[in-house]
Amino acid sequence: MALADGMVTQLVDADTIENVMLNCPEGHEPHPCMGVEVRPGEWWWNGSSLTAVVKPASTIAEVEASLIAEIKRKADGLKMAIGTALPSKSAEYPAKAAEVASWDAALGGGLVGTVAQTLTAISAWPAARRVATFPYALADAKAFGDTIDKAIARFRVGMTTSSTVPEIAAREAAACAAVRVAKTIAAKKAAAVAVNWPA
Numbered sequence: 001m002a003l004a005d006g007m008v009t010q011l012v013d014a015d016t017i018e019n020v021m022l023n024c025p026e027g028h029e030p031h032p033c034m035g036v037e038v039r040p041g042e043w044w045w046n047g048s049s050l051t052a053v054v055k056p057a058s059t060i061a062e063v064e065a066s067l068i069a070e071i072k073r074k075a076d077g078l079k080m081a082i083g084t085a086l087p088s089k090s091a092e093y094p095a096k097a098a099e100v101a102s103w104d105a106a107l108g109g110g111l112v113g114t115v116a117q118t119l120t121a122i123s124a125w126p127a128a129r130r131v132a133t134f135p136y137a138l139a140d141a142k143a144f145g146d147t148i149d150k151a152i153a154r155f156r157v158g159m160t161t162s163s164t165v166p167e168i169a170a171r172e173a174a175a176c177a178a179v180r181v182a183k184t185i186a187a188k189k190a191a192a193v194a195v196n197w198p199a
Helices: 060-082 087-108 115-123 127-133 135-144 148-162 164-181 185-193
Strands: 002-004 007-012 041-046 051-054
Touching (some): 060 164, 087 115, 087 135, 087 148
16 A cells, blocks of 8 residues: 555456455545446545545656656666676776777787787886786786786776666667657657667
8 A cells, every 4th residue: 555645545456356455544444345346457545535536647747757767777777787886997997998908009009019029018118117007907917817918808808898888878868868759658658668778
């Protein structure tokens, strides 16, 4: 049971309505609802007249607000599942992406050419330069017991995941816009369910 606009509400199943007792206002005994016209839907128990009435149909504005809220909840859940809600992650992803770019520049920018040669060249850099350019990759390689090219490869996989968050946000915005511009309740509902969320 829940209060809404001064009325106690309860969903009534049309198949079992003869067995349902709606809660009456405080101070009254439960009242059988066998005499209520059987129609599926949500019924409101009117405390002043002790009669059951069908809940008024939602307005187009109410439907729109509800659909947009649901889209935002869905998008937020997807973002949280990726784990980027943590501020530390928000800073980490761009830093790792910068290291991938630095590696690609060293490898393909004519520094030496091959992975082995690039690793040799980078190892000859002053330690301060290596740490400044590849702090995450050096730490990652040390933790995994391999080399920074392997760390960079792992970062590339992470970049695919992190790019999903902006994609979710973009689809969220597009879906909300589509719901807002739709002219009918049916069209708004169709726009809300048509969202193709990233896997």
